[in-house]
Amino acid sequence: MAVIVEVLNKQQKVTERHKFAQQQVRLGRAFDNDVILFNKHVCPYHATLQQDQQGQWWLEDLSSVNGSFVSDRKAVTAKEPLRSGEICWLGEQALRLYDDAHPVAATLPFSAVGQKLQALGHWAFILLFALILAADQVAEIWLTLPKQLEHLWTVRLLDLPKTLLMFCIWPAILALWSRFNQQESHFLPQLSLTYAALASSALWGVFCYWLGFNLDGSAIAQVVEVMGYTLILVALFCGNLWLATHWSARAQVAVAMAVAFLATSGQWAGLLTPASPFDRSLHYDSRLLPLPFYLGKGKDLQQYEQDLQQLFEQVEQQRQESVQD
Amino acid sequence: MLQKTWISVLLLILCCCPTPGYSAAVAEKVFADYADALLQIKVLEHASGAKSAIGSGFLLAEPQLVVTNYHVVSEAVLFPQKYQLEFLAQNQQKGKLEIVAVDVVNDLALLKTDYRPAKSFQLQQQVPAQGAEVYSLGNPHDLGLIVVPGTYNGLQKHSFYPRIHFTGAINSGMSGGPAVNAAGEVIGVNVASGGNGLGFLVPAAALQQLLNKHPVTDLKQDIQQQLISNQQQMFQQILQADWQLKSFGPATVPDEIVPFIRCWGTSNVEKDKDDVKRVNAFCNQPEEIFLSSEFSTGRIEMQFEWIQAKDLHPLQFFRRYQQSINQMNADNSAGEDDVTAFSCQNQLVTPVQGQHAKAVFCLRAYRNYPQLFDVAYISASLDHQQQGVISHFTLAGVDQKMALQFSRKFIGAVVWQS
Numbered sequence: 001m002a003v004i005v006e007v008l009n010k011q012q013k014v015t016e017r018h019k020f021a022q023q024q025v026r027l028g029r030a031f032d033n034d035v036i037l038f039n040k041h042v043c044p045y046h047a048t049l050q051q052d053q054q055g056q057w058w059l060e061d062l063s064s065v066n067g068s069f070v071s072d073r074k075a076v077t078a079k080e081p082l083r084s085g086e087i088c089w090l091g092e093q094a095l096r097l098y099d100d101a102h103p104v105a106a107t108l109p110f111s112a113v114g115q116k117l118q119a120l121g122h123w124a125f126i127l128l129f130a131l132i133l134a135a136d137q138v139a140e141i142w143l144t145l146p147k148q149l150e151h152l153w154t155v156r157l158l159d160l161p162k163t164l165l166m167f168c169i170w171p172a173i174l175a176l177w178s179r180f181n182q183q184e185s186h187f188l189p190q191l192s193l194t195y196a197a198l199a200s201s202a203l204w205g206v207f208c209y210w211l212g213f214n215l216d217g218s219a220i221a222q223v224v225e226v227m228g229y230t231l232i233l234v235a236l237f238c239g240n241l242w243l244a245t246h247w248s249a250r251a252q253v254a255v256a257m258a259v260a261f262l263a264t265s266g267q268w269a270g271l272l273t274p275a276s277p278f279d280r281s282l283h284y285d286s287r288l289l290p291l292p293f294y295l296g297k298g299k300d301l302q303q304y305e306q307d308l309q310q311l312f313e314q315v316e317q318q319r320q321e322s323v324q325d
Numbered sequence: 326m327l328q329k330t331w332i333s334v335l336l337l338i339l340c341c342c343p344t345p346g347y348s349a350a351v352a353e354k355v356f357a358d359y360a361d362a363l364l365q366i367k368v369l370e371h372a373s374g375a376k377s378a379i380g381s382g383f384l385l386a387e388p389q390l391v392v393t394n395y396h397v398v399s400e401a402v403l404f405p406q407k408y409q410l411e412f413l414a415q416n417q418q419k420g421k422l423e424i425v426a427v428d429v430v431n432d433l434a435l436l437k438t439d440y441r442p443a444k445s446f447q448l449q450q451q452v453p454a455q456g457a458e459v460y461s462l463g464n465p466h467d468l469g470l471i472v473v474p475g476t477y478n479g480l481q482k483h484s485f486y487p488r489i490h491f492t493g494a495i496n497s498g499m500s501g502g503p504a505v506n507a508a509g510e511v512i513g514v515n516v517a518s519g520g521n522g523l524g525f526l527v528p529a530a531a532l533q534q535l536l537n538k539h540p541v542t543d544l545k546q547d548i549q550q551q552l553i554s555n556q557q558q559m560f561q562q563i564l565q566a567d568w569q570l571k572s573f574g575p576a577t578v579p580d581e582i583v584p585f586i587r588c589w590g591t592s593n594v595e596k597d598k599d600d601v602k603r604v605n606a607f608c609n610q611p612e613e614i615f616l617s618s619e620f621s622t623g624r625i626e627m628q629f630e631w632i633q634a635k636d637l638h639p640l641q642f643f644r645r646y647q648q649s650i651n652q653m654n655a656d657n658s659a660g661e662d663d664v665t666a667f668s669c670q671n672q673l674v675t676p677v678q679g680q681h682a683k684a685v686f687c688l689r690a691y692r693n694y695p696q697l698f699d700v701a702y703i704s705a706s707l708d709h710q711q712q713g714v715i716s717h718f719t720l721a722g723v724d725q726k727m728a729l730q731f732s733r734k735f736i737g738a739v740v741w742q743s
Contacts, residue, residue: 291681300675
């Protein structure tokens with residue numbers, strides 16, 4: 001019966017896999033071993049794996065400098081039995097032993113979502129999202145740059161590639177993380193996903209600007225705006241995790257939501273906590289758009305005055321509450 | 326005949342040019358007569374026993390009360406558990422003082438004491454003549470009591486509150502001291518320095534009114550009543566006035582609607598480079614009522630901006646336009662214990678048929694003076710693609726009725742002439 005010896009890294013991920021038909025496997029740094037190890041704390045002839053008559057494998061330490069260990073870091077004095085799937089250490093080098101009858105995990109099927117996410121990595125999608133982002137930035141420059149500073153157009157435009165490059169960092173980190181976990185890096189799909197989230201945030205921002213102006217800066221518009229940003233982030237992180245990990249769907253959604261709420265916590269806190277009495281500034285929505293963008297009719301002075309009376313009552317109530325405190 | 330002419334010329338010269346020597350002599354006499362009735366007022370903190378404020382005061386003969394400025398003793402009025410009042414007379418006598426009544430609008434306070442100097446001050450019953458010699462007495466910067474001679478110049482013009490215009494250097498520590506005529510009669514109380522040898526006095530008439538009213542049982546409630554009735558008087562004058570409108574670009578806006586509101590204007594028209602032209606007008610009633618070192622009230626301010634663009638896309642123009650309305654602030658200072666946080670109401674309004682404006686109305690209430698509010702309002706017209714008019718006002722310490730009536734009249738006055 002053949003034996004499989006896996007060499008593991010510090011994270012206990014497999015770096016090498018050897019299969020032997022013999023009943024003794026020699027382990028160590030010397031080149032005449034069966035498994036040649038790299039780790040400097042491993043002796044040239046550190047240990048052997050031996051199978052007895054009953055088919056049981058034993059780890060025997062060859063009086064090594066740094067010792068050998070089995071489960072629970074139990075030191076091997078002479079020899080210790082090893083079960084299939086158990087990890088042992090030569091010094092700090094981890095190894096795992098399997099017999100060839102050991103069951104393997106079920107095949108992971110391709111998922112529809114995963115394939116769509118990977119398809120996002122096509123350059124056409126990346127280009128599309130990058131163009132939307134660029135259009136948003138160009139529009140911002142066009143809206144705000146004063147005529148007398150027109151020569152700054154080129155300088156401001158140079159920010160664009162800088163921004164696009166800067167947002168490559170996040171997918172790069174994710175890709176590295178995947179590589180670390182010995183998975184496909186999926187850099188392009190992650191990049192595409194990040195740009196998609198940025199582009200939708202930009203479009204959502206434009207929509208909310210209009211919405212806020214139309215709803216007269218009401219609290220509903222503000223909540224909708226922050227909720228939208230949070231959802232975009234949840235979607236982004238779900239996609240990131242789907243591509244980068246093999247966690248269960250529930251774990252991915254939970255982590256994505258946690259991170260998204262953490263990222264938007266400042267905005268939520270601003271919306272949900274009452275105004276601080278130490279805050280002397282005035283908070284109001286100053287957004288202005290040309291009249292055709294306003295779908296409502298506006299209030300006449302009489303209706304407006306009724307609203308203001310309500311405001312007076314509301315503030316008077318606040319005062320009474322604060323005096324009681 | 327010749328001799329008679331000579332004598333009359335000599336007399337004329339003597340009368341017309343009172344020499345410095347003469348004036349100094351009178352000052353010395355006044356000071357010598359009343360030195361014991363002049364007090365230094367100290368606000369002491371119970372816990373540390375340290376001085377937290379210092380000012381001047383004087384003793385009246387009838388009734389026997391000490392007069393000073395409200396702003397000198399405000400801490401002791403607002404936090405009687407934390408602060409106490411003491412006086413120090415020129416003859417080194419010391420003693421405790423107790424607050425009897427205050428007038429925050431005219432910045433006066435009356436205090437009770439057992440101290441009886443040989444000679445106390447009397448109020449002058451008639452109004453002095455323009456140019457009359459006046460001597461302001463007080464205790465600037467804790468250096469000891471001094472006399473500052475100066476001239477009576479009548480009541481301050483363009484002021485809602487009656488204040489005597491005094492040409493003479495009043496310093497901060499002289500607040501609460503008396504200003505007297507050559508006979509030693511009080512014509513006013515030192516209240517503020519306008520800088521450069523310009524001072525202001527609260528007239529004796531205002532002091533007389535407070536004397537007629539004292540004593541007051543609940544000081545804080547009385548202060549609230551004073552604020553309420555003062556703002557009512559001020560706003561009734563404003564609301565009843567026939568508002569002078571001036572044309573301001575394509576619109577009309579209120580101008581100097583009452584004598585105590587003054588207006589100024591600026592623009593960037595000469596700067597050809599700017600892609601929007603901005604014209605500003607600014608009006609205010611700048612005098613504040615002091616309530617505490619952190620809290621003042623009573624100001625009115627109005628501001629207008631006409632902004633006009635050439636060759637800008639409407640979206641570009643509105644982005645620049647928006648920058649003009651995004652930084653509105655209160656005009657008066659207030660601590661966190663004095664007022665609630667601002668609440669704002671945002672609305673698109675149609676002040677006149679066919680005209681639209683975005684209006685923001687912000688409000689905060691005075692925690693300890695019910696019915697009084699600070700208001701800040703700003704609105705931007707929306708009917709034109711390349712130009713707009715922003716109108717803004719802040720009111721400090723108004724009640725709901727006055728605030729709403731003022732707002733209605735203000736919004737009605739800012740109209741486009743198309």
